[in-house]
Amino acid sequence: MLKGKSIILGITGGIAAYKGAALCSKLVQAGAIVHIIMTESATRFITPLTLQTLSRNPVYIDTFDERDPAVVSHIHLADHADLIVIAPATANAIAKLAGGHADDMLSTTLLAATCPVLVAPAMNVHMYEHPAVVNNLELLAARGVMFVEPGTGQLACGYVAKGRLAEPEDIVLAIESWFGRGGKLKGKRVLVTAGGTMERLDPVRYLTNDSSGKMGFAIAEAALLMGADVTLVAGRTSVAPPAGVKVIRVESAEQMLEAVTGIYDDMDIVVKSAAVADYRAVQISGQKLKKSGEKLVLELERTTDILETLGQRKQNQFLVGFAAETEDIDHYAMDKLRRKHCDLIVANDVSLDGAGFNGDTNIVQIFGSEGLVEAMPLLSKREVAVHLLELIAGRLAYSGGNGK
Numbered sequence: 438m439l440k441g442k443s444i445i446l447g448i449t450g451g452i453a454a455y456k457g458a459a460l461c462s463k464l465v466q467a468g469a470i471v472h473i474i475m476t477e478s479a480t481r482f483i484t485p486l487t488l489q490t491l492s493r494n495p496v497y498i499d500t501f502d503e504r505d506p507a508v509v510s511h512i513h514l515a516d517h518a519d520l521i522v523i524a525p526a527t528a529n530a531i532a533k534l535a536g537g538h539a540d541d542m543l544s545t546t547l548l549a550a551t552c553p554v555l556v557a558p559a560m561n562v563h564m565y566e567h568p569a570v571v572n573n574l575e576l577l578a579a580r581g582v583m584f585v586e587p588g589t590g591q592l593a594c595g596y597v598a599k600g601r602l603a604e605p606e607d608i609v610l611a612i613e614s615w616f617g618r619g620g621k622l623k624g625k626r627v628l629v630t631a632g633g634t635m636e637r638l639d640p641v642r643y644l645t646n647d648s649s650g651k652m653g654f655a656i657a658e659a660a661l662l663m664g665a666d667v668t669l670v671a672g673r674t675s676v677a678p679p680a681g682v683k684v685i686r687v688e689s690a691e692q693m694l695e696a697v698t699g700i701y702d703d704m705d706i707v708v709k710s711a712a713v714a715d716y717r718a719v720q721i722s723g724q725k726l727k728k729s730g731e732k733l734v735l736e737l738e739r740t741t742d743i744l745e746t747l748g749q750r751k752q753n754q755f756l757v758g759f760a761a762e763t764e765d766i767d768h769y770a771m772d773k774l775r776r777k778h779c780d781l782i783v784a785n786d787v788s789l790d791g792a793g794f795n796g797d798t799n800i801v802q803i804f805g806s807e808g809l810v811e812a813m814p815l816l817s818k819r820e821v822a823v824h825l826l827e828l829i830a831g832r833l834a835y836s837g838g839n840g841k
């Protein structure tokens with residue numbers, strides 16, 4: 438898929454710069470022609486010689502180090518690139534790109550480039566959440582810059598939080614998505630729901646579930662890379678949503694219902710990966726519930742099934758539901774597919790290690806009206822998302838647009 442593609446890999450000065458070597462190697466193995474541009478600070482973390490050896494091309498650091506008198510390097514590189522990837526992208530590199538600075542080889546090349554740009558940020562969580570960085574990311578997303586979100590885990594600074602560079606495999610997957618699948622969902626409006634709903638009991642207590650939002654966010658990110666216009670309706674999540682998508686925040690199942698049905702008619706594809714509460718409190722106490730007696734009985738009532746409502750109102754939308762099961766997967770998945778009028782159901786056995794809630798991986802089986810369509814092994818949620826969207830895009834193309 439990447440054979441013969443010219444990719445500039447910009448490596449900036451963070452500890453994750455060492456992962457740039459693995460990324461470079463994977464891109465070269467996939468057939469890409471890789472030109473490395475390092476910032477001065479990146480050379481403190483990893484040597485240019487490593488990257489020159491892996492890329493089999495000279496490494497650029499200094500704008501004025503012109504080796505070929507026939508060309509101006511930053512313009513020549515920018516003109517011949519199919520894609521520029523910045524991984525890791527520090528807060529400083531992101532700020533320079535947002536501000537249009539051109540004070541080193543990488544920023545100058547970026548300013549001269551007209552090809553797409555993919556940014557993989559990596560930094561301390563507080564830096565990543567700083568309003569200045571958030572603003573810069575939003576600005577870049579609005580300009581069409583694509584992102585591979587950082588992962589959550591142990592950061593070099595000691596924090597366990599969001600900010601670590603996405604794994605090189607995931608960055609390659611995003612790059613392949615762009616080249617191989619880029620445009621497959623162009624012009625499509627995609628609605629993804631993610632996270633868990635919160636059903637209030639009183640001002641400080643609520644019923645919720647373990648959904649982190651990672652599965653839905655991976656689907657939103659992958660859809661964006663495939664050219665779709667993506668809206669996310671997100672409940673309670675433990676990670677930040679991907680840059681570049683419109684995000685509508687909700688709390689309860691009722692609010693999710695309102696948000697989703699309000700925009701449903703304008704959507705081409707809807708993927709309901711959110712974990713929605715099936716029950717809510719009959720009465721939400723205005724005051725904090727007081728301790729009284731040894732037992733407390735809560736009276737709950739059914740929430741509206743959002744997916745079922747969408748299924749009943751379906752016009753031309755391609756509707757995908759999820760099913761979180763612990764037994765008899767095929768039976769329950771097919772039952773949900775038929776009852777909720779879905780085009781596909783993605784079933785995950787949430788009792789399996791590596792599947793379902795919270796982690797970075799999932800094990801899913803996808804069902805269509807004909808039965809089992811695809812059974813996937815343990816994959817990262819990003820890989821699951823790409824496979825799912827490939828399947829949806831294929832079905833839409835086959836049906837001439839509406840998946841029927």
Ligand code: PMT
Binds near residue numbers: 651762785
């Ligand atoms: O967010 P993560 O931590 O990454 O975890 C991912 C996940 C486990 C939440 C995800 O993979 C998943 O399985 N999502 C669906 C969870 C769920 O609510 O499953 P369900 O079998 O109870 O519901 C079936 C479908 O109906 C789902 O598409 C759900 O969004 C929808 N539903 C359910 C109840 C309701 N009131 N309204 C709904 O729309």
